[in-house]
Amino acid sequence: MPTIHPSALVEDGAVLGKNVTIGPFAHIGAKVKIGDGTSIASHAVIAGDTSIGRNNRIFSHAAIGTIPQDLKFSGEEVQLIIGDNNIIREFTLLNPGTKGGGSVTKMGNGNLLMGYVHLGHDVIMGDNCILANAATLGGHVELGDHVVIGGLTPVHQFVHIGDYAMVGGASALVQDLPPFCLAEGNRATLRGLNLTGLRRYLKREEINALKLAYRELFEKGNPLQEKAETLFETTTSEKVKTLCAFIKTSKRGIPFKRKT
Known part of the structure; x- marks a missing residue:
């Protein structure tokens, strides 16, 4: 059975798996599905048609599944899909997809999103990525597996980042970053391979x-x-x-x- 704090609001229709924990003043929308063992901390908002897998940890004041920040959005059916074993820290913002981008934002398994990270609409993220504090992904960005993005780094819409790539902190990436490579600087340019990773x-x-x-x-x-x-x-x-x-x-x- 899920454990729900008395002050939390879970709307009728939400589906909660076994051993789900909902903290004080959290708000879970009617179309939300949360897998076994996932914990939602105080004041988090999970909205829209959002599916969250197993054993995720979602921290206070995260806003997940709220409508896309896209002026073309007009209320159509869109989704946010989150896999298993992810850590989503405080004040993160994850938006669902848009009709023009396939209607789905999707995050894989084992990712760490530090505080104030933003995933824009139609982002596709692989597994085991690390996004440091205030990393910001524009709409339609694609990340492979084992990608690392430093803090305070914006990634331009439609950019594609390959497996095992790294973007240094306080950089601005506006072009595609090949797999296995390291880029940094404003504007970010290749500096070599991501040898440490x-x-x-x-x-x-x-x-x-x-x-x-x-x-x-x-x-x-x-x-x-x-x-x-x-x-x-x-x-x-x-x-x-x-x-x-x-x-x-x-x-x-x-x-x-x-x-x-």
Whole structure:
């Protein structure tokens, strides 16, 4: 059975799993679904057609599932889907999707959203990402798995960030960030591979292959798309193929300083 504080408001129609905890003065909307073992702290608001998985921890004053910050939104049916084992800290703001973006904002499993983080409408986030305090994602941003975004960093709408990438704090990212790479600065540009993160998850030979590929792609003055195409066809490394495929399909371009 769920544990609901007497001062909390849970609207008729909300579905609460086993061992769900709802803290004082929290407000749970009628269309909300909350999975087993999830805790909602005091004064949090969970609204709209929001589905939250198992064993999440949602802290005080989080606003989750409130309508998108998009002037084109006119009340259509939209969703916010949150996976399992996420930590969502104080004063975070997570909006659902919009009709123009597929009507769904989706977050995977095992993510940490620190205080004041904002996920805009139609954001798609993978697993095991860390967004530090006041990181702000515009609408339609896509994050892979194991992405790290530093504090006070805004990410422009429609930007795509690949697996294991990192954006430094107090940066502003306006172009796509390839997997395995590190960007920082205002405006953020590539600084190399995210070696600290890669060493946690990848084998040494995979990292060495990525180092060689990075030099070929970004440090030798070659036409980027051409070199990505060549490397994709010739490499035996699946990680390098992933990197090259990301570059080939980028719509906003890659933020790096071209060699002359």
